[in-house]
Amino acid sequence: MFRILLPLVLAVCLALPAQAQQALPDVLAEFGDQIAKPSRQTIGPVIDAIVDTGDPAAAALLQAWGDRVLGQRKTDGAFFVIAKDGDGWALTALDGSAAGTAAKADITELKPNAGVRELIAAALVQFTLSDPDPARRAQALESIARNPDAAHLEPVRESIAVETDPVLKSRKERLARILALRFGETPAERIEAIESFHGDIALDTRGALNPLLATSRRVATEIPAGTNIARRLTPGTDLTEAEAYDMLVTAGLAPARLTPEALKTALAANIVDGAVAGIPVAELNDQTRREAAFEALEASGAVPAAATDAEAEAAVAAHLFWDQYAEADSSVTDAARAALGSIETKVGLMTAADLGLDAISLASIYFLAAIGLAITFGVMGVINMAHGEFIMMGAYTGYVVQLFVPDYTLSIVIALPLAFAVTFAAGVAMERLVIRHLYKRPLETLLATFGISIALQQLFKNIFGTQARPLTAPAWLDGQLAFNDIIAISYIRVAIFVLALLFLGFFLWLMKRTRLGLETRAVTQNPAMAASMGIDPDRVAMMTFGLGSGIAGIAGVAIGLFAKVTSELGSDYIVQSFMTVVVGGVGNIWGTLAGAALIGGLQKVIEWLNPSNTLAAQTYMILFIILFIQFRPRGIIALKGRAAGD
Structure with missing residues (x-):
């Protein structure tokens, strides 16, 4: 070496x-x-x-x-x-x-x-730091960053001038500033380094600044001159009387507090001729007389020193309590506090942006899961409780494709249209065999689709078992898109967001530019008039139900890339799908988009406010939706026509 x-x-x-x-x-x-x-x-x-x-x-x-x-x-x-x-x-x-x-x-x-x-x-x-191998130089920088020392400052500074790699040079300059804020020779040098990090939200910056504001609690009869005080403490307000006295005991400024048990034991052990320290036993029923007897014993050396409640209160009143910075120079701590304040402000904004990004991601998932339901519900007025099972069916289709196509990228490309075809066919079959016989009978339709939902879950459980099956994303979807130490989103979520946008564009094209879209809109607005114009409402309903089911299958492939693929996959999203459709406005694509955004954003905000209890987040969200529907029963964007009349 x-x-x-x-x-x-x-x-x-x-x-x-x-x-x-x-x-x-x-x-x-x-x-x-x-x-x-x-x-x-x-x-x-x-x-x-x-x-x-x-x-x-x-x-x-x-x-x-x-x-x-x-x-x-x-x-x-x-x-x-x-x-x-x-x-x-x-x-x-x-x-x-x-x-x-x-x-x-x-x-x-x-x-x-x-x-x-x-x-x-x-x-x-x-x-x-000046090794010819850039990898060794980078390793040296990482080693210093993990265990910084005052001895590292000058070598890092000296190596900057001869550094040829611009990335490593930037890292060295940053590391030199981090070392300078802790180990600089003068307060001015340290303050300059601290001020250079205003608004820098990197973790290493906060890790370097936080120790400068570390405090310890102190107590004394008077505060020494030159002490860098973080704040004065008032017993009874900033800390309890008991905590204050415990600090005195720990600092060796007062004896331990006299407990009732210790007082009773001391008095009982020193009874002489019916009295304790000259005080008759009959008078010891009074707390004041008991403490007076103990103080007399203490003065004579018969018992170890201990503080009564009155003595403890007097001792606390005679001392000062404060939090003291470990950093002795107040100008340095002032600069560090200002820098951390600016960082915390920026961190708050970045956290809000990250929360918004998570909300958009979740809204994209809900939009994909609900768009098919919005189509069938809006056109046909059918409450399809088996919609979640079409999502599950699409996810399992992707899993089966990957069993035969080991290339994950190619398998996803094949799985998306195949899942659409499989669930489209299943939707058409369901509409022809069950739904078409139950039009205008919403309760029977709901019960029938609920039964189909249970049957499909059991069928897939018998075929694939109860164990979760993997639907593996391609390697290029691994990792996350990180903008900084706070804002980041996985590439899978980005892909789902893009897929949601593609489906939004596809749906708008389908409804505005194709014959099926024209017929669907006509049937949605006025089925009797559409039939009189030569449109077959029965055929439109069948195609619409198949289309909604096919879109659910594609959503299942997307959701399966990050969620567990089991027979219960669809049931995890059916409630949110219905809430999205109802809140947005039944049968309206823009309403579904608005509903997904509202539900996704609301859920993320509630989870952020109560991160330890996701069940409570779901409960609060449902309560909000119930209240929302009371004031706007037709949703954010109400549909006109038959669905509105229903």
Whole structure:
């Protein structure tokens, strides 16, 4: 390893300003004993002297020493990199040349403890930061960021000037500012670094600023001059009287509080001739007399010191309590507080944006799940309780396709139209065999479709079992689209959002530009008039029901990419689908879109307000929907025509 370090050490030495330097052999001769038996408390100046020599062999020495492969020859005190060679050692000089072998007894192994190795690692940072390999430089930056130290500041700053990689240079400049805000030599330097992070919401920024505002609670009879106070504390308001007195006891400023049990035991043990400390036992029914007796015993040394309630109250009143910053300089804490304030404001805005993004994502899912229901409900007035099972059917179609097509991208491309075809056919069959015989009979239709829903769930449970089946997304949908440390959304959710937009466009094209759309709109507005114009309402109803079911199948493929594919998949979305349709406006695509946005946004807000209880979020949302319908029973965008009349 030390051979790799030699070129970079030369580069570092050339970059350093010319100055009088002590030669490495002289340093080793002067501090040889301390190197052989190092102590964390005293070895720091020795390591600095080794680094300051600028000798190319200094990095090799430090690296071998830290790796515990450095040995010292007993005869002349020379240092070598050692490796086991039979019963002895193979020696390598610090310049990388072979130096023969030596008997095991002739070499002293140098094994520094963990504390000394930390100092050695810190000294090696300046060499690693200028390593020719960008990966090693990046690794050094990560290592410093994990365990920052004051000794790292100058090496990081010095390495910036010779950094050729623009990305690494930017990281070094940022790391230098983070180190400066903690370890800068002057308050002005630290404040300048702190102010440079105003509005920076990165986690490492908050991780560096928060320790500057760390506080500890203190108590004394008076506050020392120059104390950086975070806030004064008032017993009874900011902390209880008991907590205040406990602080006095912990600080050794007061004895432990006298408990009723301890008082009773002390008095009983000191009864002499029917009295305690001269107070008759008959008078000890009074709390004041009991405390007076205890104080007399305490004064005589008969019992250990303890504070009565009155003494504790007096002690608390005689002391001051405050929160004190660990950082002594108030100007630094003021700057840190201002920077964190600006960051928290921005974090709040970013959190709101992230919540909005989650709401849009959830609304896209609900829109896909509900759009088919909106079509069938709006045109036919049929409450299809089996709509969720068409979603489930589409998800299982995608799973089956992946069993035969291992390419996940190709399998999804095949599954989408195939799921549409399968569920379209199932919807048409259901409409022809059941629904068409129950028109104008909503209760019977609801019960019949509910029965079909249960039957389909059991059928798929018998075919695929109760265990969740995987519907794997392509690799290019893995991960998430991250805008910063707060705002991020998975690529699967982005794909579902795009799919929802495509379906919105497809539906608008279908309804506005095709014959089926024209006939569907005509039947929706006035079925009798449409029939008189040569349109077959029965055929339109069949095609519409099939279309709504097919769209549900495609939604099932999309939902299955991130949800568990089981026979109960559809039941997880049927309630939200109905709420979306009813709130938006039955049979209106724009109403469905508005309803999905309202339901998705409302659910995310409630979950954010009450993140630990998702069941409560569902309950509150349903209550809101009930209240909403009371004031707007036809939904956000009411439909005109037959559905409106119904």
